[in-house]
Amino acid sequence: MNSLTEENYLKALFNLSGGKGEATVNELSRQLGIKMPTVNSMMKKLAEKKLVLYQSYKPLKLTDKGRKEAAMVIRKHRLTEMFLVEKMGFGWDEVHQIAEQVEHIHAPVFFEKMDLLLGFPKVDPHGSPIPDKNGKMDWVNYRKLSDCNAGEAVILAAVTHSSDEFLKFLNSRDLGLGVKVKIKSVEIFDGSMIVSYGKRNAEALSKMVCENLLVH
Amino acid sequence: MNSLTEENYLKALFNLSGGKGEATVNELSRQLGIKMPTVNSMMKKLAEKKLVLYQSYKPLKLTDKGRKEAAMVIRKHRLTEMFLVEKMGFGWDEVHQIAEQVEHIHAPVFFEKMDLLLGFPKVDPHGSPIPDKNGKMDWVNYRKLSDCNAGEAVILAAVTHSSDEFLKFLNSRDLGLGVKVKIKSVEIFDGSMIVSYGKRNAEALSKMVCENLLVH
DNA sequence: TTATAAAGTTAGAGTATCCTAACATTAAAA
DNA sequence: TTTTAATGTTAGGATACTCTAACTTTATAA
Incomplete structure (x- = not known):
């Protein structure tokens, strides 16, 4: 089980490494607002857990395992945003901060229920695709x-x-x-x-x- | 702003000190599954924050401030349980673990929205009273x-x-x-x-x- | 009332996460 | 190609929360 902190690193790395599949320590550091040495040691820790491929002075990559676990956090985030907008009446500009917290809840049934109540949505209120339960994400060519x-x-x-x-x-x-x-x-x-x-x-x-x- | 950990101590102390308004380090230790010395030092920390009245070898009491902040966590917990049962279709036996996590979310609008959608309920799915926004709780004489x-x-x-x-x-x-x-x-x-x-x-x-x- | 048990406290240490300062490597520019 | 700038790494320290071991105080009971 990953900690809230680890989940945030995985998510940030996932989001940054969108195109080429990799990102640098520096980018991750700026994205998270956490200093490079801290990011560096967390990358080593995540590498030990087989979530990240780490080699000194090389760009960072997620392993398949890491990518899947990151995708699940993003799935929870986007399902939550959709639920907040569609089922609770929030505006699309109000939901990010709340989802940022809800995404770390460990309770699969909670998110499966959201998914069901929403009718298995494919995108969140901002048009971003929602990864499926296996971490697969349809990237539409916008x-x-x-x-x-x-x-x-x-x-x-x-x-x-x-x-x-x-x-x-x-x-x-x-x-x-x-x-x-x-x-x-x-x-x-x-x-x-x-x-x-x-x-x-x-x-x-x-x-x-x-x-x-x-x-x- | 209290940490998740501090919130759990406050909540436990609130629940334990129901009747006489006080509880012991030992009780709190057993309730939380955390060893006494750890509880002891957390009590000193919460005393510094004016949330708990602490005197060596005396029972613990919440201050008015502490009681109010504990009540807000409990309010969030119980509103969440009610929302999960009434609006998401969970059974009353499924909601505690989820609410245990959701209660720590810092987003007043989120819980106000639940409250509104639920029609300002007075009790949770287990019959426990939901504290109001000021931390006041109606104790009915069951x-x-x-x-x-x-x-x-x-x-x-x-x-x-x-x-x-x-x-x-x-x-x-x-x-x-x-x-x-x-x-x-x-x-x-x-x-x-x-x-x-x-x-x-x-x-x-x-x-x-x-x-x-x-x-x- | 003194001996013992229970509860409370202090001291010291461990893990997770973060930091700054100093050093090393790589990439960019002269 | 050598210098410089950017990036990456190591070392050492801080805070939050947890523990065990040892000691003190209070409560219980002989």
Whole structure:
């Protein structure tokens, strides 16, 4: 059984090593807000537990076991977020902090019940995929809004990170998942976009915002 | 902000000091399964935080502050149990272990939402009162079933402790809160009772069981 | 009332998690 | 290619929570 602390390291490593399957001590350190030497020794500890592949001065990788255990924490986090939104009436900008705590609860039936009551959802309220009980996660091929072109019409499918401020900003512009957005123009010099959707006819979105919105 | 560990000490002390308002280091030690010297030093720490009144070789008391903080943990525990039973479909024998973990979540909105969705319940699934937001708890004057006499008809209102085995035993006999029980006879030599309720006409309940059932 | 048992306390040590300071290696730049 | 900057590692120490062993105080009983 992993400690709460270990679970947080595994989760962070899982999230960081998304693409290439590896991450550095430095990245993990910044992600967790924990100093490098501390991260370093925790990596050795997790390597002893066969959760992480550790070699001096080499990037970190999760073992299959480590990846699965990380995925289960993420599964619990995302099921919780979905439950909070769908069954308890919270907004998508309120659930991250709560789920951050609930994800560490050791009670399989609790999360299986959520899963059942929710009808086995595939994504969380931010559009992120929910790993299944075996730790498998469907990665759908979303595009960044910022990679789309003027004239296209796309549907918001996910946000890449779920910080309070970003979600509140989206709320304030009536932007939520499933919203159909038409790209009216793209500014060359700063990458910002003018888009229309719902009742809004000419909303400006900065490059930063467009990079954090995933569409299909 | 109290740590999870501190919260467990406060809760245990609250529960133990029910009647006379005090408890001993030894009792707390046995309740928590933690050795006396450890309890002793934690009591000094909590005394520094003005949560406990500590004097060498004297019984322990909670301060008003300590009592309130303990009550909030118990409130979270009992609201959680109620939510798990009423809104998620768990049995009353399944919720204690889960609530034991959920009670330590720091997110007032989470528990306020439960409270709201439940319609501000006054008791948990085991009949124990839920402290209000100020830590106030209505102690209703229940009687032990074992203190009742042959011929009386009473209604089960609470169980004094919610161990898995005890609750499963009650389930197996169709005994739940709200059940109207008639006492047909009381055995003098061992304190056991013959009772009737629902479709059962002559069920024997040991003294032990009768002492753990509260009625009105 | 003194002897003994129970409860409470102190001292010292171990594990988990974190830190800073100093040193080593690798990667980047001159 | 040598220097420098960034990253990684080791060493040693701090805090929170736990323990055992030994000692003190209080309560019980002879």
